[in-house]
């Protein structure tokens with residue numbers, strides 16, 4: 001491996017999605033390197049998608065709130081929208097990046113080592129870097145959950161919803177979708193629009209987020225729904241306070257997490273699914289085997305299906321042990337629970353100077369870490385820690 005350039009930076013941020021960009025924006029007074037492809041995960045989603053999260057929960061975070069979605073929209077002469085189109089959000093993030101984080105190094109980290117209190121990073125372009133502090137902001141896309149019954153199937157027969165930028169190849173095909181979260185439901189709607197014959201198979205009844213009072217009654221609505229809008233009424237204010245959440249007993253946190261991220265679809269999506277796409281509820285796929293050019297599915301309700309393709313809307317399970325660039329000597333130093341790094345209030349792991357933000361911080365700070373809305377607290381905490389030490 002050639003060492004093209006060697007440099008020491010105070011902080012290196014791995015990832016240039018909403019979390020990496022927000023952390024870097026908060027570190028504007030500190031020498032910081034940001035690595036990754038800006039908004040890579042979002043650019044890999046089907047372009048006809050809309051955000052599930054509401055307007056008030058979808059701004060990236062800079063210290064003064066200067067580069068908000070509101071400001072971007074008003075500069076473009078637009079207004080608040082009920083459902084934010086994916087391409088609008090990507091344009092907004094690019095506008096944020098240009099102003100708040102102009103320098104991003106478009107390279108992947110292939111190895112991260114920790115020796116004598118310093119981090120060494122190898123990059124996909126052959127470069128080597130050193131850093132005093134590293135913030136891992138790689139999102140969850142590299143941790144798709146694939147159930148056992150689908151693990152050995154070829155990609156032509158079974159895929160995860162996260163595998164597709166376009167779904168037009170499925171025109172005329174029969175596709176069974178497993179799951180009832182936003183990804184599964186929206187993928188079903190797009191596939192239907194693309195001319196596929198779709199069926200949704202869900203263990204539990206499909207739930208549509210109601211938010212009956214959302215935005216209707218001014219101050220009353222604001223009491224019921226924090227701007228972050230993660231979790232059901234009653235738990236949503238707790239989810240909006242991740243530092244408080246991190247102090248709760250782990251069992252309580254887990255229960256809140258499970259209740260807050262249960263699969264559900266946004267209300268605006270409902271007319272595109274209800275009455276248009278068959279839904280089998282209360283059943284799960286227990287076996288999937290190749291048959292002819294397609295797949296034969298056996299369901300827990302005793303029925304079976306013959307389909308061309310199985311689409312897994314089964315979500316993501318972040319696991320620090322599966323991060324391919326973490327050096328094997330670093331892993332034993334890293335305390336984890338169930339695949340999540342154990343973090344202190346600064347989002348810092350048991351390896352001093354190594355932080356995790358976004359989905360990987362979810363077990364400590366709760367479900368907000370799975371959403372853009374959690375980027376502000378994470379960025380503030382990391383930057384406070386850096387300021388404290390500088």
Ligand SMILES: Cc1cc2nc3c(=O)[nH]c(=O)nc-3n(C[C@H](O)[C@H](O)[C@H](O)COP(=O)(O)OP(=O)(O)OC[C@H]3O[C@@H](n4cnc5c(N)ncnc54)[C@H](O)[C@@H]3O)c2cc1C
Pocket residue numbers: 014015016017018019020021035036037038039040041042045050051052053057107108109110137138139140141162183325357358359370371372373
């Ligand atoms: C279909 C779908 C819809 C969603 N809708 C919403 C929504 O409406 N609202 C919401 O708040 N959230 C939504 N989410 C969740 C959303 O993905 C997260 O909120 C958000 O992307 C988290 O940001 P992040 O910065 O942690 O990760 P990501 O956005 O995934 O960014 C990860 C970054 O890490 C970089 N990276 C990865 N590996 C490396 C490496 N080895 N070296 C260098 N860089 C690396 C990538 O290039 C990228 O820049 C959705 C997710 C999906 C899958």
